[in-house]
Amino acid sequence: MGVVIGIDVGGSTTKIVGFLGERNESEKKLIEPLFVRATDPITSIYGAFGKFTEVNNLELSDIDKIMITGVGSSFVSKPIYSLPCEVTPEFKCIGLGGLYLSQLDDAIIASLGTGTALVHAIRGKEPVYLGGTGVGGGTLMGLSKKLLGMDDIKHVQEVASSGDLNKIDLKIKDITQKDIVPGFSDRMTASNFGNISDLASKNDIALGIINMVFETIGMVSIFAARNHSIKDIVLTGNLTSVNQASEIFNTLNNMFGVNFIIPKYSQFGTVIGAALSADV
Secondary structure: OOEEEEEEEOOOEEEEEEEEOOOOHHHOEEEEEEEEEOOOHHHHHHHHHHHHHHHOOOOHHHEEEEEEEOOOHHHOOOOEOOEOEEEOOHHHHHHHHHHHHHOOOEEEEEEEOOOEEEEEEEOOOOOEEEEEEOOOHHHHHHHHHHHHOOOOHHHHHHHHOOOOHHHOOEEHHHHOOOOOOOOOOOOOEEEOOOOOOOOOOHHHHHHHHHHHHHHHHHHHHHHHHHHOOOOEEEEEOHHHHOOOHHHHHHHHHHHHOOEEEOOOOHHHHHHHHHHHHHHO
8 A cells, every 4th residue: 555654752742644655745645644642652652553543444564664753752662563663853854844734845844842943944955953942832831830820722722812912011112102113013022021910810921921932933933034035934833723823923924024834734744744754
């Protein structure tokens, strides 16, 4: 059958995807990705593999190869069910997956996980790791737990949906009458949490945390894009599923003339890149 499977072993979840078809990327058929949660990497890997093959009616004989990436990939020391396995670098996977999902030939790929990694990817070339920031999903959840007493991202999003940033952030309009970016001074942040009110509610604080995390990631990504004379920035990783992501990044698009893209299957960018790396 010729299926190549990619597995991304993260800190709390393992993602898995498959491709069926020829070596040519355009002729490959994507087998819809899924993820599982487990307490340890090995349990997670075998759980994801078993669920994936069952859901997609795959036999071991259908699978040509397994490509593994992520922080937990080092725990894989032998073949999975005697199938050929290969560990592939995570930053390479981020780049390949981002280009595949966006259908771009040249872009900055930002992987929004526990922290944030930035990769410059050009089709046909080895992706280059640019660095990143420790601000990411771990920051969002850590601050939410400490400031809000909440550790479920879905609940944080829900609470933030009715938050008011005017009670949290200091805006450009609060400190100057000059319109630095025409039409946006009322929305541009001068200081995250720099204007927090005694009357700020849990909802306001939740939105402030989410906004601070995304604005930080956004600006670091913009600096990287400008350094490479690129406007396209592809966002991947679990954090892209947060409800407020689209609005915040669209605002940054308009302010700074860039093109943040959150593609379909953005959460699975790295694992898709892992499967694709079998042919690179």
